Amino acid sequence: MTAIRFDDLELVEMTQAGSDMEVRANFPFSPAFPATTGLELAGGHTVVYFEIPPEKELGTHKDSPEELVLCLEGDGIEARVGDATGELAAGELVVIPAMEPHGFRNTGEETARFVGFFSDSTTVHEFEEDLEPVGERILKT
Template sequence: MIAEKISELELMEVWYEDDPTMRIKVTFPFFLGNGTKSTAVVYFEIKPGCRLGTHTDSAEEIILVLEGTAEVSLGDERGRLSAGEMALVPAMVPHGLGNAGDETVRVVGFFSSNVVVSTFDRPMMPFGQRVVGTPPVLEEDQVASGNTGA
């Protein structure tokens, strides 16, 4: 069994250089790299006043809000999800989430593939690129491994 405790996950902070509202903490506790066969899971937190930038994912995702209230965009749709609510995000449909309240929003996303490629509307820092995957790879890691393709 592969198991993780949410309170003990090591989160990475990601942001847009030119937009201080796009800032989240994120990790992929389950994906191909740690043994999953056909699924991946992302966990992320959004502080009040912040948001997750608009992006597409290569795989279908179900998002579940654990805490807080999120303002969600999905294609041309807008809505809110609160703790205990979930929504389906089809593959390759642009979407984003913002914190719509005064407490940190905590979300789990369940993907239908063990590898996920996400393409953002702007370069994600600290990666410096719009396209990131599971797990996110820093540019210096790509150079060290000899894989510098985007």
């Protein structure tokens, strides 16, 4: 059995110049991400853990497979999926169709924590602007 504690993960901070994007993330079940644990799920899925500080956001992007995002902690999370917007709080799950533009903004007072589950082991994330420190707008995990 392999157990991952999100609190023990080494997170990589990603930003975009000229925006409020600031997210700390790790893909604990992905062979391609720099801060990975090197573990892969037998079913060919990818898992991401990410945090968004207060008044910051995860910028609009598209992911190649469908994604399920579970909010672990936080309230006042503005979720954007396609043309729809809504509020997300701890304990709530949102389904994001493949290649649907989406993003999250933390309007609350505490760091919001999420876990996302992708339906494929190879995932392409396409952002509107370059990610730092990656230096590109496309991230493959």
